[in-house]
Amino acid sequence: MANPATAKTARKPLIAGNWKLHNNHFEAIALVQKLAFALNDGDFDAVEVVVLPPFTSLRSVQTLVDGDKLKIGYGAQDVSQHEKGAYTGEISGAMLAKLGCSYVLAGHSERRQYHNEDDAVVNAKVRAAFARDITPILCLGEGLEVRKAGEQVAHTLAQLDGALKDVTEEQARRLVVAYEPVWAIGTGEVATPADAQEVCAALRARLGELYSPETAQETRILYGGSVKSDNIAGIMAQGDVDGALVGGASLKAEEFVKLVRFGEQA
Numbered sequence: 552m553a554n555p556a557t558a559k560t561a562r563k564p565l566i567a568g569n570w571k572l573h574n575n576h577f578e579a580i581a582l583v584q585k586l587a588f589a590l591n592d593g594d595f596d597a598v599e600v601v602v603l604p605p606f607t608s609l610r611s612v613q614t615l616v617d618g619d620k621l622k623i624g625y626g627a628q629d630v631s632q633h634e635k636g637a638y639t640g641e642i643s644g645a646m647l648a649k650l651g652c653s654y655v656l657a658g659h660s661e662r663r664q665y666h667n668e669d670d671a672v673v674n675a676k677v678r679a680a681f682a683r684d685i686t687p688i689l690c691l692g693e694g695l696e697v698r699k700a701g702e703q704v705a706h707t708l709a710q711l712d713g714a715l716k717d718v719t720e721e722q723a724r725r726l727v728v729a730y731e732p733v734w735a736i737g738t739g740e741v742a743t744p745a746d747a748q749e750v751c752a753a754l755r756a757r758l759g760e761l762y763s764p765e766t767a768q769e770t771r772i773l774y775g776g777s778v779k780s781d782n783i784a785g786i787m788a789q790g791d792v793d794g795a796l797v798g799g800a801s802l803k804a805e806e807f808v809k810l811v812r813f814g815e816q817a
């Protein structure tokens with residue numbers, strides 16, 4: 552078994568901003584420019600920085616990132632499980648790949664809750680992303696009732712199993728997992744570092760069972776849910792937490808920059 556400390560060092564931290572339903576394309580450009588202006592090469596060497604704007608802002612973000620050779624990555628918040636066809640309102644993996652998206656969220660709790668996405672749909676979306684060489688950020692997490700019942704580990708592991716059906720080991724090596732307890736999203740109710748570590752460690756162990764210990768050690772596992780500059784340091788100090796998936800705090804450039812510099816926060 553690899554030394555956990557060594558293994559963690561080998562995984563580059565990822566700080567991803569999920570903008571949700573915020574920022575038209577003008578606002579998106581302004582925010583990415585502010586981030587690019589404030590962050591330096593040292594930041595980008597230490598941490599991978601990614602933004603996940605709404606679909607309508609992706610083209611503008613692509614043009615800015617490509618034109619100015621910015622080191623900021625970008626991706627989408629959702630992808631259709633379908634390749635093409637009569638699916639009004641859907642966006643395919645091929646379309647996202649054409650826009651240069653490196654990442655796409657799959658199974659965010661807001662999609663599960665408001666769009667009835669179950670594990671089978673999430674699995675199809677994960678595979679649709681991999682089919683286009685886009686890295687899915689697979690979101691998992693329990694609601695408050697499950698947490699109160701102490702079932703958070705079993706619940707998230709079942710979501711992981713469901714989402715990774717027919718995903719190959721070679722694909723799993725590129726996967727990013729995000730543990731986002733639903734009760735901590737947008738509520739200001741952040742999980743304690745120990746809460747985050749408990750589930751992230753269990754997810755990594757399950758990846759080891761489903762694939763191999765090597766793959767489990769390579770996979771980055773993020774925490775998400777009310778991450779702010781004043782709580783990120785404790786969360787990032789955990790052995791199995793490799794980054795953060797950030798909603799509200801990613802909409803303000805100054806705050807997002809502080810998150811990227813999590814090592815400097817108290």
Ligand SMILES: O=C(CO)COP(=O)(O)O
Pocket residue numbers: 569659731735736737738739775776777778796797798799800
């Ligand atoms: O859902 C989240 C990121 O995907 C978390 O959102 P908040 O950071 O606003 O709680």
